[in-house]
Amino acid sequence: MVKDIKIFWLLIFIVSVTTCFAIYPPQPKGSIHVIYNNSSRTESIQTHTFDGNVFVNVQELNKAFHAAIQEDHLDNRVIVSMYNSQFIFLMESPYLFYPPEYYSMVYPMIYINERHYIPATFLTVLFPAILKNKIRYDEQKTELIVDLPIDNSIRRILIDPGHGGKDPGAVSFSRKNQEKKIVLQVALKLKKLLLKKMDVEVLLTRSDDCFIPLNKRTDFANKKQGDLFISLHCNSSRRKAANGIEVFVLATAKTDQARAVEALENSVVYEYEGGEEALQKYDDLSLILSDMAQTEQLEESIDLAIKLQANMVQETKATNRGVKQANFYVLRVSYMPAVLVELGFLSNKSEEKKLTNSAYQDKLVTAIYEAVKSFKQKHDMLQ
Ligand SMILES: [Zn+2]
Structure with a gap:
């Protein structure tokens, strides 16, 4: 019986891993380019590879999307607000919470040298999937096509x-x-x-x-x-x-x-x-x-x-x-x-x-x- 349970979980694991690889394309190494609709401005988001997985520094989202970033060390989470939406990343967890749903980023957000790194799958898969009308990802060109974000900073x-x-x-x-x-x-x-x-x-x-x-x-x-x-x-x-x-x-x-x-x-x-x-x-x-x-x-x-x-x-x-x-x-x-x-x-x-x-x-x-x-x-x- 015990053995059966182990096999059952192993099967679940294999199915979920293969599903993930089927849905999520290989992540871009180097950088992701950001192109803004109706604007000549462009940005580039640097990617980082740790243990074979590709990440981006969460602070880069501020530069590219004027995201408001709250790093909540007590609750081990990072709250990113941009395009009138709030994304909640959980430490050591591959899940992104976009209320009321959880989405899998395949591998977890990590914290290295006092910086939070989120899986690149967020930008290439989930971000465009969640905000369908505002964000598009071109896999061939590794380009994110977005609306120009509203800048509320002190000018x-x-x-x-x-x-x-x-x-x-x-x-x-x-x-x-x-x-x-x-x-x-x-x-x-x-x-x-x-x-x-x-x-x-x-x-x-x-x-x-x-x-x-x-x-x-x-x-x-x-x-x-x-x-x-x-x-x-x-x-x-x-x-x-x-x-x-x-x-x-x-x-x-x-x-x-x-x-x-x-x-x-x-x-x-x-x-x-x-x-x-x-x-x-x-x-x-x-x-x-x-x-x-x-x-x-x-x-x-x-x-x-x-x-x-x-x-x-x-x-x-x-x-x-x-x-x-x-x-x-x-x-x-x-x-x-x-x-x-x-x-x-x-x-x-x-x-x-x-x-x-x-x-x-x-x-x-x-x-x-x-x-x-x-x-x-x-x-x-x-x-
Ligand atoms: Zn006076």
């Missing part, structure tokens, strides 16, 4: 130097230094560094000393459809000892301190944009709508804010006042992560000196750049 960064023109923002007790000037200097330096180091477009709400109402800043952000919005400011307090860096994201829940900064930054509406009437204008339906849009981005905004805060404090050794939530007009932008950075207190003598120092500004700029870089890297892989 356009908006920087908003606060205040300007008739609105000086915070003014130091010495009356010598104004927020509008410092934040413009920092914004211009940041733009320069981002353009030099990253493949992104950088747009400023103002590049000189001009007055721009708050609603024009949010209009600009929404019209330009940026992928990231960073508003730069300097803080001020009647308490001369107050010092340090803080980063804000938009939310209604807030502390008394956050409310004080919010009142300060929003006061431009009252002082320079027509008082009560203008306030009324800003508090209408458009704000409620943009509030809602921003809520969707809140998680990402908080992620960016945490990175910014940590980097700036580390780089400058300034007091860490933390990431906070407040209801700023200027953060009411739609469909993009948005943060407001308070670079330091102009009302504090020692911080005033630092903020006007070019080398100190460079430190702030480097810290902001590093945070944006790390945020972009994570975002682009996990869109």
